[in-house]
Amino acid sequence: MSAITATRLTKVYKYSEQEPGMKGALKGLVKPVRRERTAVDAITLTVPKGQVIGLLGPNGAGKTTTIKMLCGLLRPTAGELEVLGHQPHRRSFDFLSRISVVFGQKSMLWWDVSTYDSLLIHREMYAIPKATFDASVAELTERLDVAHLINIPVRKLSLGQRMRCELVLALLHGPDLLFADEPTVGLDVVAKLALRNFLAELNRDHGTTIVLTSHDMSDVAALCQRIALIDHGVIGFDGDLQQLRQQSGQHEDADLDQVLAAMFRSRS
Numbered sequence: 208m209s210a211i212t213a214t215r216l217t218k219v220y221k222y223s224e225q226e227p228g229m230k231g232a233l234k235g236l237v238k239p240v241r242r243e244r245t246a247v248d249a250i251t252l253t254v255p256k257g258q259v260i261g262l263l264g265p266n267g268a269g270k271t272t273t274i275k276m277l278c279g280l281l282r283p284t285a286g287e288l289e290v291l292g293h294q295p296h297r298r299s300f301d302f303l304s305r306i307s308v309v310f311g312q313k314s315m316l317w318w319d320v321s322t323y324d325s326l327l328i329h330r331e332m333y334a335i336p337k338a339t340f341d342a343s344v345a346e347l348t349e350r351l352d353v354a355h356l357i358n359i360p361v362r363k364l365s366l367g368q369r370m371r372c373e374l375v376l377a378l379l380h381g382p383d384l385l386f387a388d389e390p391t392v393g394l395d396v397v398a399k400l401a402l403r404n405f406l407a408e409l410n411r412d413h414g415t416t417i418v419l420t421s422h423d424m425s426d427v428a429a430l431c432q433r434i435a436l437i438d439h440g441v442i443g444f445d446g447d448l449q450q451l452r453q454q455s456g457q458h459e460d461a462d463l464d465q466v467l468a469a470m471f472r473s474r475s
């Protein structure tokens with residue numbers, strides 16, 4: 208059974224370009240120069256339930272745009288998309304209650320209140336019964352070792368502490384599918400390992416499907432059963448780590464960053 212089926216999925220951004228300075232700003236208001244950019248160009252991808260797939264690519268490749276379409280934040284310009292049996296952009300309650308997203312570069316927690324207060328808001332939004340809520344908070348805070356942090360205002364937490372609290376929030380409603388967009392960015396090695404182990408356990412114990420983007424190849428090697436390489440909005444490789452090594456043409460003991468860089472170079 209597939210968690211995600213995308214066929215010729217495409218996103219074209221329309222935007223206005225502006226010349227520099229005040230004159231350019233005024234000109235842009237009166238006579239905007241319209242541009243289009245194809246960020247995702249007819250990608251076809253099927254992800255079975257329970258898989259951890261790494262979506263990798265250089266900066267600007269189209270990873271975040273793809274994730275935003277898969278989770279319903281952006282409407283595709285063209286193509287077919289089904290995620291857990293739903294069209295994501297419709298954002299039905301059933302769909303939203305079965306997925307979750309965690310962004311390493313963006314907080315989903317309310318900044319000025321405690322994590323617990325954000326969890327209470329989340330509980331209302333997802334209509335989680337009190338007993339289920341209490342049990343989930345207890346389990347997640349223990350597994351992520353944040354029980355002592357959830358009553359502190361979020362702005363006072365370190366990045367590593369906040370990311371673990373972000374995961375408690377993201378997983379509170381027990382999603383079947385988690386999108387993790389660079390979840391370990393900026394974390395020290397200890398925090399990175401803890402988060403990585405947690406995601407591996409989540410997949411193993413709950414069968415949660417995970418779509419991961421990361422520039423950190425050690426995250427990908429530790430977690431992903433499958434890797435899809437995206438560049439200029441197109442999937443140029445889809446396979447496992449061993450196949451990636453083979454295709455890169457790199458020496459057997461080349462490190463993973465070298466392998467990935469060779470793949471990117473061969474496609475640019």
Ligand SMILES: Nc1ncnc2c1ncn2[C@@H]1O[C@H](COP(=O)(O)OP(=O)(O)OP(=O)(O)O)[C@@H](O)[C@H]1O
Pocket residue numbers: 220221222244245246264265266267268269270271272273
């Ligand atoms: N709102 C937007 N309007 C116009 N162009 C956009 C918009 N958002 C992204 N883009 C462009 O679409 C392309 C893909 O961007 P995207 O953020 O999906 O890349 P990415 O692979 O996630 O990059 P990174 O690894 O740097 O985060 C880039 O060329 C980017 O400049």
